[in-house]
Structure formats: structure tokens, C-alpha cells
Amino acid sequence: MSDGTTGLIVAGRVTDVLPRGLFAVRTENGPVTAGMGREAAHVVRVKPGDEVEVRLSPRDPTRGRIVGRTR
Structure with a gap:
């Protein structure tokens, strides 16, 4: 079982x-649909225009999880 860190x-x-806590993120490689963080205590609050870091899914590189905001 993967712990989600790969x-x-x-x-x-x-x-x-997007609905249901999803965000459309544009990377230099193309578009990615990203969900929010794993735990409610570690929610990264973002809005359109924010620069973010996304951990891509190893199974589907068009999906990922927002892991942080860059300043």
C-alpha cells in the first residue's frame, strides 16, 4: 500500500x-486537476492566481494534490 508520498x-x-474541493492548475507541462490536502487540519487555502506546488499522481499525471503555496 502506498502512503501517498510518491x-x-x-x-x-x-x-x-472547481466543485467538490478541486482546482484547475496550469503547470509548464500542461493542465492538472488538483484536490486539496489530506487532512482538514492541514488545508492549504488557495484562490485563482495563486502559485502552488502539486504532487502528481503516479497513476494519472493529469491529477494531483496541492501540497503547498509558493510565495
Whole structure:
């Protein structure tokens, strides 16, 4: 079982807020649909235009999880 820590981390910009806690993120490699963090205590609050780091899914590189905001 994977603990969810594998996967490439890429930088991108949030372009749109989607339903159910998802965000559209544009990276230099193309678009990614990203979900929020694992735990409610560690929610990363983002809005369109924010620069974020996304951990890509090893199974589907068009999906990932926002792991942090870059300043």
C-alpha cells in the first residue's frame, strides 16, 4: 500500500475553482486537476492566481494534490 508520498512535485498556478474541493492548475507541462490536502487540519487555502506546488499522481499525471503555496 502506498502512503501517498510518491509522485513528482511540480509548480503551477491555480486557474479555476472547481466543485467538490478541486482546482484547475496550469503547470509548464500542461493542465492538472488538483484536490486539496489530506487532512482538514492541514488545508492549504488557495484562490485563482495563486502559485502552488502539486504532487502528481503516479497513476494519472493529469491529477494531483496541492501540497503547498509558493510565495
